[in-house]
Amino acid sequence: MGWHDVALYGGMALGMAFGMTVAAVPMVRRWAFRLKMVAAPREDRWHAHPTPLLGGLAIGMALWGAFLTLWALGGLEDQWRKIGGLTILSSVLGLVGLVDDRKHLAPQTKLLVQIVLASFVVFLGFEVQWFVSKTANRFWSILWVVAITNAFNLLDNMDxxxxxxxxIACAFLILVEAVCGHPFQPIHLAVMALLGALAGFLVYNFHPASIFMGDCGSLPIGFFLAAASTQTNMAQNGPLVPILAVPVFIFCLPLFDMAFVSVMRPLFGRSISTGGRDHTSHRLVAIGLSERNTVLFLYGFSTLGGILALFMALQPVGTLPGIVVFLLLTLFLAVHLARVRTYGPGQKSIVERNGTLTVLWIQWTYKKRMFEVLLDVFMVAFAYWLSYFLRYEKPMYESVFPHFLKSLPLTVACCLGANLVVGIYRGVWRLTSTSDLVYHLGAASLGVALTVLSLVFLYDFQGFSRSIFGIFWALWLVALSGSRVSFCFMSELLKKVSRRNGRRVAIYGADERGSMILYRVLNGSEHVLCPVGFIDNDEKKQNARIYGYKVIGPWHRLEELIRTHRLDEILVPVEEAARLPFPAPEALDRQVVFRQVDLRIG
Structure with a gap:
């Protein structure tokens, strides 16, 4: 069977699973109410209304229906026993999840069951072939299945x-195989059936959800996907880096969320298995995104990971720049999310509770800027390697690669030394401004110059190309400035998002005083004010933008502006208040507060 047959069998499996799930969910929902399998609102859970569980049963029923149909039609070929075994083991784990939904099993019990079932699924042949050692392959396969199973279980925290x-993971598992021209395998039909079942379930589960899948759904889904990912041609053959990176990027969001929670909870003295509103999704809502937009944002994050996995499978080396950018953005996102307080004002981290650890933390993260330096080491090395990769074709690249390795430590040392001399590590990332770009230009230029002079002194510049260092200078400057500016940009973006639901305010005066008021609003501790723009009588400033905020109109159109932009407050410098005609409250369509702001010192 080839990929042309997938359109028939795969489309049938997907459509059948979708239809069966859509039809089964209302029935399962009634069962949940009768059996009192309902998730009640709790302080450590997200939903606000009692919501039935057992959605996983509908998904499982659809998956079994598609499997039996494909088996009867011969679509699974000689793999039906193997895929049937995986379906049975997934169903057993679903039953364990059902018991957990009812009686709340101990975490160690669920983990033990997962390890046992993962061992059985590896025995069926669902294992990677990444290492020479068969023992290592089987051990890693068990670890992978258990990890992905728990990652999807932890991710089931929002509609x-x-x-x-x-x-999305199902779609990219199929897409990577098809686009790369790998031979068709019957497991692909099972993945397409699961995709259809999940799409049908989303009809009822997307915000606002009328049913949850529960552990009887999230556990077997992660289990099935993890096992299926070991059967792709990419997981069985090819260079080590792509076969490791492709599944990791396809499952990037579940793995990121699991790793993030596993670090943050112990840091605040909480068990990893303890539920709470501290996941990636909850923190995004805490900074101002709506629940629906949060889920859509995370869909986009997962899709971007899948696209990178696809390009990594097609062109591993050419995808490296995109992967580096994606990893840097993920790192910045993790840093920002970690700053969101989700455990209550009275709960402190281990570092904050322990005086010695606090001193060490300040010493290494603030005074010595350890993380910033490590990031620069990585960026210098990557920019220097990319210079060689862009400059030379493959045969020549291999001949000059020893020169790259020989000069890499010297290049890193010179660039970091230049950063130290120029004062790069004295700046604060989130307060980066255009004036800092001059220092970045100086640091990059000095670092490259020191590198060239050192190579001239040590090796008489034999075997090195001047064009390499021209390319490296440009790449290092972009990386140095881009990392700082992107962090600043993300800080500003999150500030805007966090205030989106606050009281809508306009500021009078698109000048220095208005800018000072805007700065106070944006850097206030309470996210209660959402700047809309400036009001100014200067006709030349109309529709202009000041720090990204538009001049929305003059003061004489105030009543119209209040109505159009739904303003709740107007902030006016105290020096201007006496010269402005304030309208009577009864003349306005809505209640508006006029507040005078004193910018004088002393």
């Missing part, structure tokens, strides 16, 4: 999130 991300 439509786990099901949607699982559907």
């Amino acid at each position: 439509g999130l786990s099901a949607g991300v699982a559907a």
Whole structure:
């Protein structure tokens, strides 16, 4: 059977699973109410209304229906026993999840069951072939299945999130194989059936959800996907880096969320298995995104990971720049999310509770800027390697690569030394401005110059190309400035998002005083004010933008501006208040507060 047959069998499996799930969910929902399998609102859970569980049963029923149909039609060929075994083991794990939904099993019990079932699934032949050692392959396969199973279980914390991300993963598991021209395998039909079941479930599970999948859904879904990912041609053959990176990027969001929670919870003295509103999704809502937009944002994150996995499978080396950018953005996102307080004002981290650790933390993260330096080491090395990769074709690249390795430590030392001399590590990333770009230019230029002079002194510049260092200078400057500016940009973006639901305010005066008021609003501790723009009587400033905020109109159109932009407050410098005609409250369509702001010192 080839990929042309997938359109028939795969489309049938997907459509059948979708239809069966859509039809089964209302029935399962009634069962949940009768059996009192309902998730009640709790302080450590996200939903606000009692919501039935057992959605995983509908997904499982659809998957079994598609499997039996494909088996009867011969679509699974000689792999039906293997795929049937995986379906049975997934169903057993679903039953364990059902018991957990009912009686709340101990975490160690669930983990033990997962390890046992993962061992059985590896025995069936669902294992990677990454290492020479068969023992290592089997051990890693068990670890991989257990990890992905728990990652999807932890991700099931907001309407439509786990099901949607699982559907995206299904799509990219199939897409990578098809685009790369790998031979068709019957497991692909099973993945397409799961995709259809998940799509049908999202009809009821997307915000606002009328049913949850519960552990009887999230556990077997992660289990099934993890096992299926070991059967792709990419997981069985090819260079080590792509076969490791492709599945990791396809499952990037579940793995990121699991790793993030596993670090943050112990840091605040909480068990990893303890539920709470501290996941990636919850923190995004805490900074101002709506629940629906949060889920859509995370869908986009997962899709971007899948696209990178696709390009990594097609062109591993050419995808490296995109992967580096993606990893840097993920790092910045993690840093920002970690700053969101989700455990209550009275709960402190281990570092904050322990005086000695606090001193060490300040010493290494603030005074010595350890993380910033490590990031620069990585960026210098990558920019220097990319210079060689862009400059030379493959045969020549291999001949000059020893020169790259020989000069890399010297290049890193010179660039970091230049950063130290120029004062790069004295700046604060989130306060980076255009004036800092001059220092970045100086640091990059000095670093490259020191590198060239050192190579001239040590090796008489034999075997090195001047054009390499021209390319490296440009790449290092972009990386140095881009990392700082992107962090600043993300800080500003999150500030805007966090205030989106606050009181809408306009500021009078598109000048220095108005800018000072805007700065106070944006850097206030309470996210209660959402700047809309400036009001100014200067006709030349109309529709201009000041720090990204538009001049929305003059003061004499105030009543119209209040109505059009739904303003709740107007902030006026105290020096201007006496010269402005304030309208009577009864003349306005809505209640508006006029507040005078004193900018004088002393």
